[in-house]
Amino acid sequence: MEWRKSLVFLVSVIFVLGFVFGALAQEGASELEIQTANAAFEAADKGNPDPAWKGQKLTIAVYSAGPRGAISGPLYFWRPYFEKLTGATYDIVEIPFGELREKIFTDLMTGTGTYDIIVGPSWFYGDYIMNDWIVPAQEFFNDPRMPKWEPESIALPVRELYMWGDKLVGFNNDHDGQVIYYRRDILSDPKWQEEFKKEKGKDMPTPPWTWEEVYEICDFFNGKDWNGDGEPDYGISMHLKVGGQGFFHFMALSAPYVVSPAPGDNPAKVTRYHNVYWFDPETMEPLVNTPGFVEALNMLIKLSKTGPSAMFGWSLGEAWDAFLRGKAVMCWSWGDVGSLAQLPDRSSIQGKLGVAPIPGSDKYYDLETQQWVHKKNFVANTVGASWHGVISKYCKNKELAAYFLSWQATPQINHWNVVWGWTGVDPGTSYDFLQPSGKATIEEYVATGYDAEDARQFVTAYEEMWTKYPLRQTYLRIPGTPEMWEVYDIHLSEAVTGQVSPEEALNRIAEEWKAIVERYGKDTLKKIYQEAIGYKPE
């Protein structure tokens, strides 16, 4: 009898635990979140779920951030709705950032097929495409069972990340790019403006439009007690730890020094020398040690001296915190900062946030003439992951996977994720951008806790960068990209910590990239690179 009692107890415990974990999705969700999510759920297109899907289960691999964390959070949150909708469910496999590549690629390389859906970064595309590892979203787009979503609503530079050539490959979710954040209250304070003028001999550029201006402001504020806490504060806040995603800072900063406009009617046209950033598309020679990059790296080093030295050991969370706690006057980062600034438990700067599109440069290096051109240059970026779902070719129920991802990509669900900042889904569609050019209203953001002016600046900065900047930085989507970025990360860290000179660090990157290109096959990579950046040999 005793063992029966124990068995009953054990089963009860399992049930209770199952219930608790099942409810985790909604745990911590506010009444307003639930209400608005219900409304989004009702309004979103639901297609025609196949009754045969009932009882089936998918497995989704995602970057690990927990049930209320960035990117993985929405998967937990929407699971009960998906179950209600289809009768199917899914398991969420969270993978730490540093292990994404080995876990996901090993699964795909071996054909194990553990993961039906991969909510991964855009830099995996080169490997996905070369190995034919994923099923394009295009194949399901016109299936009457699928909920309707709007690829054309995504800002063009980000939309290109979801496509390969003219084919839609991934499903809409996140929209990454870096903009500059600053303390609106401090930079607009007449007292500081006057002091700046006294010290620098000119008006404080608010907001800063070039990296030189960013440097001047950060240099001015660094070491001054501008927040009144009795301690010296900082100019900039960055995360420069190896493996801490700091190299994305340099990508965004270097773009205007490196990317040059094409001559003729269309400055955004990709030619051998214009609108290229990574490699010469004819020879696959790395461009990373050209003068534009050297100049940019010198600027990064200069800027890094206007913040705490601890930044060299910081990952992104620490860098964000320094800005959000009001210790740094500026930072440039992803959309997460805009939404995190509105959370009282993480931020002391709500209502004080200024946001502007990523700064440009006063000059750029023309690869064709091999001369510096002294003109202002503005280049939009999509640096980061733009985390989104793709379907593994080993997925056992591809239609169900496509259904889930299409449903998550619908404007209502996707926009709900954007306005609730904890989801880590950043704005980037016309329904996230504000009226009259977009479809969203400021009230939608204010309702979720945003300060109205913060939200206006935040969303508008992204819209301006992606729709008004004349040029955009191409994204590296070739096999071996993660490896190349790791090399980039390591040697940039060597340069900013003074272990080697900027030139030496960039030469090291170039040499290692050449070796990686050779290992994967130069001709294969050249073809994929040309396709990825939209270069057509003349």
Next chain:
Amino acid sequence: MRRRLREKGNAFVIPAIFWVLTFTIFPLVYSFRVSLSKVLYGKLVGFAGASNYLRMFGDYRFWGTLRFTLVLVLISVCATTAIGLGLAIVFNRKMKGLRAFRSILTMPLFTAPVALGYLGVMMFYEENGPINVLLKYLGMGKVPWLSHPLWATLAICLVDIWQWTPFAFIILLAGLQSISDEIYEAAVIDTSSGWAVFRHITLPLLSPVLGTVIMLRMVDAFKAFDIPFSLTSGGPGTATRTLTFYIYTQGLRNFDLGYASAMAYFLLAITMIIGLLFFRRYRELYE
């Protein structure tokens, strides 16, 4: 009858042979084959000859990681052994609360190294981390524990020493306790110097145990991975990247398994040489 028994006895050895063949010999032979191959996406796509081995000699990152590994081995092994020995001597006597002290001292040994690494991130946090706050109270400046190559190296060594000193302590304490009291009693008649007793009695009698501790620690320190991985991610740059970390990166992140296998063989050779040198020395001493 005897032959049949011998045959039966041989049959009992088969599972062990199967185990060794499957889990030791086959991976060893296969990884050697991989080290001679060009590998792309986990597939052997061609014969590479000795090129993966030759690549090591021209790879400054390989030499950098090897240099850091040697520094870590040297500092960590010397410090853990010395501190472990000191603690063993202190605790090799009857005293109140001895058991509790011993238990507390051995706790880091039972913690996962990766957890200690992440704990280190908090301890060595440069902006108001406990260690820097303490140093500030002592009137010292802020130490760039994780953002400067030299300090980051020291931080890794300190965490490694913290974790592995209890290992040396336990083994050496057991060694000390196995030395008969009578020998000490006899020695005390000849000399009153504690150092002389230690130099001429304790150390020689403890040397087999000491040698074992040093050898095990060296082999283990050469394989250090978790602490640098979690504490500094091998940075700044590659300043704190160990050889095993580099092998892991090349093999399991970049899937360059040929080169990773070649480096792994190099590491195996180093650890085997250390083992052989120690065993030879033992033989010389005790045979």
